Amino acid sequence: MTNEFDDVLEANRKFAENFSLSGFDGVAHAGIALVTCMDSRIDPLGMLGLHAGDAKIFRNPGGRVTEAALEALVLGVHLLNVKRILVVPHTRCAMSSSTLDQVRQQVGASAGQDVSWQTFSMVTDQAAALRDDVHKVRAHPLIPDTVAVGGFVYDVDTGLMDQLV
Numbered sequence: 001m002t003n004e005f006d007d008v009l010e011a012n013r014k015f016a017e018n019f020s021l022s023g024f025d026g027v028a029h030a031g032i033a034l035v036t037c038m039d040s041r042i043d044p045l046g047m048l049g050l051h052a053g054d055a056k057i058f059r060n061p062g063g064r065v066t067e068a069a070l071e072a073l074v075l076g077v078h079l080l081n082v083k084r085i086l087v088v089p090h091t092r093c094a095m096s097s098s099t100l101d102q103v104r105q106q107v108g109a110s111a112g113q114d115v116s117w118q119t120f121s122m123v124t125d126q127a128a129a130l131r132d133d134v135h136k137v138r139a140h141p142l143i144p145d146t147v148a149v150g151g152f153v154y155d156v157d158t159g160l161m162d163q164l165v
């Protein structure tokens, strides 16, 4: 079968030739869970000095602690060895540097239709949103106080993380 995914399937076959994670248990070996943005400038394992198997990673636009992120964190803490949680939005994130109107205008222009019905979770104050998000994790009844929770901003121009919370 020839299709638009031939290049990645070919790359996957090469990857599988040296596959070393067979039979792996799937827990977070470094005890870390990370919530971060979908931005392609972020290398979530590399920026923390981690490797495949070390961490649970949840990504979405803006790196927000959504209901789905909390679900992942609860599973991580209780079933997958997570002891530390990092919430890591980043500098120059489109979700915090654009307004809802701007994003709707851009997506609308690309889609060629009205997109006012589509939700985009824009962030008006990134530091305040991060504090709220870290609080949501810390205050969650199923995430015990023994789990360390930190809020950081990743700088996409230097690769450095700055702890805010």
Ligand SMILES: [Zn+2]
Residues within 6 Å of the ligand: 037, 038, 039, 061, 062, 063, 090, 092, 093, 094, 095
């Ligand atoms: Zn982003």
